[in-house]
Amino acid sequence: MYQQRFNPLSKFALLLCLCGAGIILSSIVTGLVGNAVLHTDLKNLAAELMKPENVQLSRTLQVITSFLIMAMPALAMGRITGENPIQQLGFRAPGNAFQTGVVILMVIAGFLLSGALGELNKLIPIPQSAATYFKGLEDNYNKQVMSMGSMRSAADYFYSLIVLALVPAIFEEMLFRGALQQIVVSGTRSAFWGILITSIIFSAIHVSYYGFLPRLFLGMMLGYIFYYSKNIWMNIAAHFLNNAYGLTGMYLLSREGKLTPEAMNETLPLYYGLIGAVIVYFLFVAFKKESEKLLLNHGITNNANIEHI
Numbered sequence: 631m632y633q634q635r636f637n638p639l640s641k642f643a644l645l646l647c648l649c650g651a652g653i654i655l656s657s658i659v660t661g662l663v664g665n666a667v668l669h670t671d672l673k674n675l676a677a678e679l680m681k682p683e684n685v686q687l688s689r690t691l692q693v694i695t696s697f698l699i700m701a702m703p704a705l706a707m708g709r710i711t712g713e714n715p716i717q718q719l720g721f722r723a724p725g726n727a728f729q730t731g732v733v734i735l736m737v738i739a740g741f742l743l744s745g746a747l748g749e750l751n752k753l754i755p756i757p758q759s760a761a762t763y764f765k766g767l768e769d770n771y772n773k774q775v776m777s778m779g780s781m782r783s784a785a786d787y788f789y790s791l792i793v794l795a796l797v798p799a800i801f802e803e804m805l806f807r808g809a810l811q812q813i814v815v816s817g818t819r820s821a822f823w824g825i826l827i828t829s830i831i832f833s834a835i836h837v838s839y840y841g842f843l844p845r846l847f848l849g850m851m852l853g854y855i856f857y858y859s860k861n862i863w864m865n866i867a868a869h870f871l872n873n874a875y876g877l878t879g880m881y882l883l884s885r886e887g888k889l890t891p892e893a894m895n896e897t898l899p900l901y902y903g904l905i906g907a908v909i910v911y912f913l914f915v916a917f918k919k920e921s922e923k924l925l926l927n928h929g930i931t932n933n934a935n936i937e938h939i
Contacts, residue, residue, distance in 0.1 A: 636711045638817030644710065645809055648703035656695035663691060680777040688777065689793045696798055700805035707809055719808030720862030726924060732917045733855060733864055737871045739909035740851055746903025747843040748895070764839035768895075771838055776880070776889060787881045795877050799869035806832045806849070807856040807865050815857070825853035840895070848872060854914060858921040860930060 636644070657672075664675040667687065679688040708715025724730070756764075781787045806828055815824030829849025833842050848869075856865050883889040 638813050641707065641711065641813045642810075642817065645703055645707050645813065648706050649699060649805075652699040652703050656698040659694055659698070660691060663687070676774075680773060682777075682780060685777065685780050689790075693793060693797050696801045700801040704804040704809040718812075719804055720856060720860055720865075721808075722861050722863070724863045725859060725861050726920070728920050729859065729861075729864060729917065729924070730867065732913050732920070733868050734871065736851065736855075736910055736913045736917070737868050737875075739906050739913065740847070740872075741875065742898060742902045742906030743910060744844040744847055744906075745896070745898030746900050746906065747847055748841065749897035749900060750903070751840050751843040752897065767837060768840055772895075781881045781884055787877075790877055790881075791874055795873035796866075796870050799866050799873055802832075803852070803856075803862055803865040803869055807852055808862050811853055811856065821854075821857055825850060825857060829853055851910065855917070858914075858918045860921075860925060 660675065661672050664670050664672060664678070668675065668678045668684065670678050678684060679691070704719055705715045708718045781790055810831065811824060811828040814827050815821055818824045818827070829846050829852075832849040833845035836845055838845070852865050852868060855868055856862060880889060
Protein backbone atom coordinates (compact mmCIF):
# COMPACT_ATOMS: atom_id res chain seq x y z
CA MET A 631 0.00 0.00 0.00
CA TYR A 632 2.71 2.48 0.95
CA GLN A 633 4.94 1.66 -1.99
CA GLN A 634 2.19 2.81 -4.43
CA ARG A 635 2.26 6.34 -2.97
CA PHE A 636 5.89 6.96 -3.85
CA ASN A 637 7.09 6.95 -7.44
CA PRO A 638 10.84 7.23 -8.21
CA LEU A 639 10.68 11.04 -8.52
CA SER A 640 8.97 11.48 -5.16
CA LYS A 641 11.43 9.05 -3.56
CA PHE A 642 14.33 11.05 -4.99
CA ALA A 643 12.86 14.27 -3.64
CA LEU A 644 12.29 12.66 -0.25
CA LEU A 645 15.86 11.34 -0.10
CA LEU A 646 17.18 14.77 -1.07
CA CYS A 647 15.18 16.42 1.72
CA LEU A 648 16.37 13.85 4.26
CA CYS A 649 20.00 14.41 3.21
CA GLY A 650 19.43 18.16 3.57
CA ALA A 651 18.09 17.59 7.07
CA GLY A 652 21.13 15.44 7.82
CA ILE A 653 23.46 18.22 6.65
CA ILE A 654 21.69 20.72 8.94
CA LEU A 655 21.90 18.33 11.90
CA SER A 656 25.56 17.60 11.25
CA SER A 657 26.31 21.34 11.09
CA ILE A 658 24.58 21.86 14.42
CA VAL A 659 26.48 18.97 16.02
CA THR A 660 29.79 20.18 14.58
CA GLY A 661 29.13 23.73 15.79
CA LEU A 662 28.24 22.54 19.28
CA VAL A 663 31.37 20.40 19.51
CA GLY A 664 33.53 23.25 18.26
CA ASN A 665 32.04 25.65 20.77
CA ALA A 666 31.92 23.30 23.79
CA VAL A 667 35.10 21.27 23.28
CA LEU A 668 37.48 23.41 21.21
CA HIS A 669 36.04 26.78 22.22
CA THR A 670 36.11 28.07 18.67
CA ASP A 671 33.58 29.19 16.05
CA LEU A 672 32.71 27.50 12.77
CA LYS A 673 35.03 29.85 10.85
CA ASN A 674 38.12 28.51 12.61
CA LEU A 675 36.87 25.01 13.38
CA ALA A 676 38.38 23.32 10.28
CA ALA A 677 41.84 24.60 11.13
CA GLU A 678 41.49 23.48 14.75
CA LEU A 679 40.40 19.98 13.76
CA MET A 680 43.49 19.55 11.56
CA LYS A 681 45.82 20.03 14.52
CA PRO A 682 47.52 16.77 15.64
CA GLU A 683 46.07 16.97 19.15
CA ASN A 684 42.52 17.00 17.75
CA VAL A 685 42.85 14.04 15.36
CA GLN A 686 40.66 11.68 17.41
CA LEU A 687 37.95 14.31 17.77
CA SER A 688 38.09 14.97 14.04
CA ARG A 689 37.65 11.26 13.30
CA THR A 690 34.74 10.97 15.72
CA LEU A 691 33.02 13.96 14.14
CA GLN A 692 33.58 12.39 10.71
CA VAL A 693 31.73 9.24 11.80
CA ILE A 694 28.83 11.21 13.33
CA THR A 695 28.38 13.57 10.40
CA SER A 696 28.66 10.73 7.86
CA PHE A 697 25.92 8.85 9.67
CA LEU A 698 23.65 11.90 9.76
CA ILE A 699 24.19 12.84 6.13
CA MET A 700 24.28 9.37 4.53
CA ALA A 701 23.13 6.45 6.66
CA MET A 702 20.25 8.15 8.48
CA PRO A 703 18.53 9.44 5.29
CA ALA A 704 18.78 6.00 3.66
CA LEU A 705 17.25 4.30 6.70
CA ALA A 706 14.60 6.99 7.18
CA MET A 707 13.46 6.85 3.56
CA GLY A 708 12.84 3.12 3.79
CA ARG A 709 10.84 3.61 6.98
CA ILE A 710 8.76 6.50 5.59
CA THR A 711 7.89 4.73 2.35
CA GLY A 712 6.71 1.71 4.29
CA GLU A 713 9.49 -0.60 3.17
CA ASN A 714 11.74 -2.67 5.40
CA PRO A 715 14.77 -0.35 5.34
CA ILE A 716 17.32 -3.05 6.18
CA GLN A 717 16.07 -5.41 3.49
CA GLN A 718 15.47 -2.62 0.99
CA LEU A 719 19.06 -1.39 1.32
CA GLY A 720 20.36 -4.87 0.48
CA PHE A 721 21.53 -6.11 3.87
CA ARG A 722 21.11 -9.78 3.07
CA ALA A 723 23.21 -12.74 4.13
CA PRO A 724 26.80 -12.39 2.89
CA GLY A 725 27.51 -13.86 -0.54
CA ASN A 726 29.42 -17.07 -1.07
CA ALA A 727 33.19 -17.45 -1.13
CA PHE A 728 33.37 -17.31 -4.93
CA GLN A 729 31.56 -13.96 -5.09
CA THR A 730 33.76 -12.53 -2.37
CA GLY A 731 36.94 -13.75 -4.07
CA VAL A 732 35.92 -12.24 -7.39
CA VAL A 733 35.13 -8.91 -5.71
CA ILE A 734 38.59 -8.85 -4.10
CA LEU A 735 40.26 -9.55 -7.46
CA MET A 736 38.03 -6.93 -9.09
CA VAL A 737 39.17 -4.26 -6.64
CA ILE A 738 42.83 -5.18 -7.14
CA ALA A 739 42.51 -5.04 -10.94
CA GLY A 740 40.52 -1.85 -10.55
CA PHE A 741 43.56 -0.11 -9.06
CA LEU A 742 45.24 -0.38 -12.49
CA LEU A 743 42.29 1.20 -14.26
CA SER A 744 41.77 3.80 -11.54
CA GLY A 745 45.42 4.86 -11.65
CA ALA A 746 45.29 5.26 -15.42
CA LEU A 747 42.07 7.26 -15.20
CA GLY A 748 43.80 9.54 -12.71
CA GLU A 749 46.49 10.19 -15.30
CA LEU A 750 43.83 10.77 -17.98
CA ASN A 751 42.07 13.21 -15.66
CA LYS A 752 45.28 15.27 -15.45
CA LEU A 753 45.63 15.31 -19.26
CA ILE A 754 42.19 16.84 -19.88
CA PRO A 755 42.84 20.51 -20.83
CA ILE A 756 41.02 23.13 -18.72
CA PRO A 757 41.45 26.92 -18.39
CA GLN A 758 44.27 28.06 -16.11
CA SER A 759 41.85 29.78 -13.76
CA ALA A 760 39.89 26.55 -13.36
CA ALA A 761 43.10 24.55 -12.87
CA THR A 762 44.22 26.94 -10.11
CA TYR A 763 40.83 26.70 -8.42
CA PHE A 764 40.69 22.91 -8.56
CA LYS A 765 44.30 22.64 -7.39
CA GLY A 766 43.38 24.71 -4.33
CA LEU A 767 40.44 22.40 -3.56
CA GLU A 768 42.68 19.37 -4.02
CA ASP A 769 45.36 20.74 -1.70
CA ASN A 770 42.79 21.53 0.98
CA TYR A 771 41.25 18.05 0.65
CA ASN A 772 44.69 16.41 0.90
CA LYS A 773 45.49 18.40 4.04
CA GLN A 774 42.29 17.17 5.68
CA VAL A 775 42.95 13.57 4.65
CA MET A 776 46.55 13.69 5.86
CA SER A 777 45.42 15.21 9.16
CA MET A 778 42.73 12.60 9.82
CA GLY A 779 44.94 9.81 8.46
CA SER A 780 47.84 10.63 10.77
CA MET A 781 48.97 7.27 12.21
CA ARG A 782 51.78 6.93 14.70
CA SER A 783 51.51 3.22 15.55
CA ALA A 784 50.07 -0.09 14.36
CA ALA A 785 47.21 0.28 16.85
CA ASP A 786 46.42 3.71 15.41
CA TYR A 787 46.48 2.19 11.92
CA PHE A 788 43.97 -0.55 12.79
CA TYR A 789 41.73 1.99 14.53
CA SER A 790 41.91 4.17 11.41
CA LEU A 791 40.92 1.21 9.25
CA ILE A 792 37.65 1.02 11.17
CA VAL A 793 36.91 4.74 11.43
CA LEU A 794 38.24 5.95 8.07
CA ALA A 795 37.85 2.88 5.84
CA LEU A 796 35.07 0.59 7.12
CA VAL A 797 32.57 3.11 8.52
CA PRO A 798 32.60 5.36 5.42
CA ALA A 799 32.25 2.26 3.22
CA ILE A 800 29.10 1.21 5.10
CA PHE A 801 27.47 4.65 5.23
CA GLU A 802 28.29 5.64 1.64
CA GLU A 803 27.05 2.35 0.22
CA MET A 804 23.82 2.64 2.19
CA LEU A 805 23.11 6.04 0.61
CA PHE A 806 24.49 5.72 -2.92
CA ARG A 807 23.91 2.09 -3.85
CA GLY A 808 21.30 0.96 -1.31
CA ALA A 809 19.04 4.01 -1.69
CA LEU A 810 19.92 6.42 -4.52
CA GLN A 811 20.93 3.92 -7.19
CA GLN A 812 17.78 1.87 -6.81
CA ILE A 813 15.66 5.01 -7.16
CA VAL A 814 17.50 6.24 -10.26
CA VAL A 815 17.58 2.82 -11.93
CA SER A 816 13.84 2.49 -11.33
CA GLY A 817 13.19 6.02 -12.62
CA THR A 818 15.28 5.68 -15.78
CA ARG A 819 14.32 2.03 -16.29
CA SER A 820 17.92 1.46 -17.30
CA ALA A 821 20.65 -0.17 -15.25
CA PHE A 822 23.38 1.61 -17.22
CA TRP A 823 21.96 5.12 -16.98
CA GLY A 824 20.85 4.66 -13.39
CA ILE A 825 24.29 3.46 -12.32
CA LEU A 826 26.07 6.13 -14.39
CA ILE A 827 24.00 8.99 -12.94
CA THR A 828 24.49 7.68 -9.41
CA SER A 829 28.23 7.31 -10.02
CA ILE A 830 28.51 10.88 -11.32
CA ILE A 831 26.81 12.16 -8.17
CA PHE A 832 28.98 9.88 -6.03
CA SER A 833 32.17 11.23 -7.62
CA ALA A 834 31.05 14.88 -7.65
CA ILE A 835 30.10 14.81 -3.96
CA HIS A 836 33.77 14.25 -3.08
CA VAL A 837 34.61 17.65 -4.64
CA SER A 838 37.85 16.50 -6.28
CA TYR A 839 38.26 17.37 -9.96
CA TYR A 840 41.52 15.45 -10.40
CA GLY A 841 39.98 12.40 -8.75
CA PHE A 842 36.69 12.61 -10.66
CA LEU A 843 37.31 9.90 -13.26
CA PRO A 844 38.82 7.36 -10.80
CA ARG A 845 35.86 7.82 -8.44
CA LEU A 846 33.44 7.65 -11.37
CA PHE A 847 34.92 4.26 -12.27
CA LEU A 848 34.74 3.16 -8.61
CA GLY A 849 31.08 4.20 -8.52
CA MET A 850 30.33 2.24 -11.71
CA MET A 851 32.09 -0.85 -10.41
CA LEU A 852 30.28 -0.67 -7.07
CA GLY A 853 27.03 0.05 -8.88
CA TYR A 854 27.16 -3.09 -10.98
CA ILE A 855 28.34 -5.18 -8.04
CA PHE A 856 25.15 -4.18 -6.22
CA TYR A 857 22.92 -4.44 -9.27
CA TYR A 858 24.00 -7.99 -9.98
CA SER A 859 24.31 -9.30 -6.44
CA LYS A 860 21.48 -7.34 -4.71
CA ASN A 861 23.73 -7.69 -1.67
CA ILE A 862 25.20 -4.52 -0.17
CA TRP A 863 27.72 -6.56 1.85
CA MET A 864 29.56 -7.18 -1.43
CA ASN A 865 29.70 -3.41 -1.98
CA ILE A 866 30.87 -2.71 1.54
CA ALA A 867 33.66 -5.26 1.14
CA ALA A 868 34.80 -3.73 -2.17
CA HIS A 869 34.53 -0.16 -0.89
CA PHE A 870 36.39 -1.04 2.30
CA LEU A 871 39.23 -2.68 0.37
CA ASN A 872 39.54 0.41 -1.82
CA ASN A 873 39.66 2.70 1.22
CA ALA A 874 42.00 0.39 3.12
CA TYR A 875 44.45 0.34 0.20
CA GLY A 876 44.78 4.13 0.28
CA LEU A 877 44.97 4.22 4.06
CA THR A 878 47.64 1.51 4.13
CA GLY A 879 49.67 3.47 1.61
CA MET A 880 49.42 6.56 3.82
CA TYR A 881 50.52 4.55 6.87
CA LEU A 882 53.56 3.09 5.12
CA LEU A 883 54.56 6.47 3.69
CA SER A 884 54.16 8.17 7.06
CA ARG A 885 56.40 5.57 8.73
CA GLU A 886 59.09 6.39 6.17
CA GLY A 887 58.54 10.13 6.51
CA LYS A 888 57.48 10.36 2.85
CA LEU A 889 53.79 11.22 3.26
CA THR A 890 53.14 14.17 0.97
CA PRO A 891 50.17 15.26 -1.21
CA GLU A 892 52.22 14.34 -4.31
CA ALA A 893 52.88 10.83 -2.99
CA MET A 894 49.15 10.39 -2.32
CA ASN A 895 48.21 11.28 -5.89
CA GLU A 896 50.38 8.87 -7.84
CA THR A 897 48.94 7.81 -11.21
CA LEU A 898 49.72 5.02 -13.68
CA PRO A 899 50.43 4.94 -17.43
CA LEU A 900 47.33 4.75 -19.62
CA TYR A 901 48.12 1.25 -20.91
CA TYR A 902 47.78 -0.04 -17.36
CA GLY A 903 44.16 1.01 -17.62
CA LEU A 904 43.60 -1.17 -20.68
CA ILE A 905 44.99 -4.18 -18.84
CA GLY A 906 42.85 -3.41 -15.79
CA ALA A 907 39.72 -2.89 -17.90
CA VAL A 908 40.07 -6.30 -19.59
CA ILE A 909 40.60 -8.08 -16.27
CA VAL A 910 37.69 -6.27 -14.59
CA TYR A 911 35.39 -7.10 -17.52
CA PHE A 912 36.02 -10.85 -17.37
CA LEU A 913 35.75 -10.81 -13.58
CA PHE A 914 32.36 -9.13 -13.92
CA VAL A 915 31.23 -11.82 -16.35
CA ALA A 916 32.05 -14.46 -13.73
CA PHE A 917 30.52 -12.38 -10.93
CA LYS A 918 27.28 -11.80 -12.85
CA LYS A 919 26.91 -15.50 -13.64
CA GLU A 920 27.50 -16.56 -10.03
CA SER A 921 25.20 -13.85 -8.66
CA GLU A 922 22.33 -14.80 -10.95
CA LYS A 923 22.66 -18.43 -9.89
CA LEU A 924 22.71 -17.45 -6.22
CA LEU A 925 19.72 -15.12 -6.55
CA LEU A 926 17.76 -17.73 -8.49
CA ASN A 927 18.27 -20.18 -5.65
CA HIS A 928 16.67 -17.59 -3.34
CA GLY A 929 13.84 -16.78 -5.75
CA ILE A 930 15.19 -13.32 -6.65
CA THR A 931 15.74 -12.09 -10.21
CA ASN A 932 16.71 -8.80 -11.82
CA ASN A 933 13.91 -6.81 -13.42
CA ALA A 934 13.57 -8.10 -16.97
CA ASN A 935 12.72 -4.58 -18.18
CA ILE A 936 16.05 -3.16 -17.00
CA GLU A 937 19.09 -3.18 -19.28
CA HIS A 938 22.15 -5.18 -18.33
CA ILE A 939 25.75 -4.15 -18.67
